[in-house]
Amino acid sequence: MRWINSHPGAGARLTLALMPFVLLLLAYMIGSAERLADNPNDKLLPGLVALGDAINRMALVPDVRSGQYLLWSDTVASLGRLFAGLGIATAIALLLGLLIGILPMVRAALSPFVGAISMVPPLALLPILFIVMGLGEASKITLIVIGVTPIMIRDLALKAIELPREMIVKAETLSASSWQIALRVVLPQILPRLITCLRLQLGPAWLFLIAAEAISSDSGLGYRIFLVRRYLSMDVIFPYVIWITLLAVATDLLLDRLRIAVFPWSDLEKGK
């Protein structure tokens, strides 16, 4: 049988899926063990025990100075900023994307502008944000909003424009006004895309969040990573990076489940 036609069974699929993770972990453990054998005080690739100690210290024991469980207080601070940023971005993108998508007048006025704005590198704007808005939460949230909104607007507008013209005409023959077409025909059909778009923007959003936290903050996952970097504390950095990845993966999965639960028809369409 040709290779392109042989599919893994359920068990094989799970094994194959886990394999790269296990291999990565093995490679790390071997590297770590070799370095520790050379120098027991090596900080670059700490062993599993050291990592466990660090996780225990950060997540389960209150910090001596602040009395807080650092991992959790950092997570709350970071997720607060992330979701505030993504929430604002989603609201703006939905409104502008819908308007650009269905109203030719608005499209003519805003589409080139949004296209140009989306090309501005957001990190280059970070100093401006810090100068104008100060070093507080507002500038970090704004960075996320500036970073992800233009792309979301363009994506949603494209999705709305892509809707077959026949559908819009059909709605017109059913007596729909522009408002009703937006509300009952276009909006429900771009909402699933909004969720997918949000999933794709999770990566960039985390990037902007950590960049902002690294430069100026007193809490947050990005702040902690860049703080302990000074002491070469790889035993803290590695668990933090894995934790951030887990948070992002979980958000991604939850958003996809949400789409299927709320818009069951969007999954049916995909199979066609």
Place this chain on the structure above:
Amino acid sequence: MSALSIKNLWKEYGDQIVLENVSIEIESRAFVALVGPSGCGKSTFLRMLLGQEVQTKGDILLDGLPLPREPGADRGVVFQRYSVFPHLTVLGNVMLGKELLASRLAGRLFGKARRAVEEEARAMIAAVGLMGSESKYPAQLSGGMQQRLALAQALIMRPKVLLLDEPFGALDPGIRAEIHTLMKRLWHEAPMTVVMVTHDMREAFTLATRVVAFERPRDRPEEKLRYGATITRDIAIWPPRKAGAPSIFRPDRDGPVSSQGQ
């Protein structure tokens, strides 16, 4: 009443002349099939009747009044594809028109008003043979069922004119024959004029009261740009079909419709 009167209609895209000097009177309750080779402008003609495109010159009158320059509820339409809304169930699709008409702000009905519309929609769904599929989404329906749904969705608005753009072109022959029977019954029952674009001559002659052919009288390569298509044949079916009445000479010709004596 729903008579269409088309007078000296021209359609040009830039330099390209697509249709030239098309004039035709379509009497109320007629079933006109538009046939012709690909690219002869019959779909363009239909889109102008629909209001999706605007003619370059000439007039289209519905019951003596010029058509508005955009689609409206007096003209229903069924396209070959994308006629139904994928995010609404069968029931939701059929109710949509009535909901939009009754609730201009929310586009939705609730409570008693909704139940009344729902009842009407269920009757319409049953009439096109989709009973039992009310809660399915279009992606769960076959092509033939989707077109039945599109018909129900259009007809619940009681349009004066129903425009069909190759509605059954993608269906296989068995399904097509079934939906022809349905189409004939709907035309007999609903007070509307039907204009249908089709590639299928058999379909045209089975359903229509009148078959109209579009062709380019001048079709040499160097003439293509500056000469458009126009109506070259206008064949009245004989013995005549009449909406709501059985065929005089062979009552069984039109299938179960006229044998039921309608």
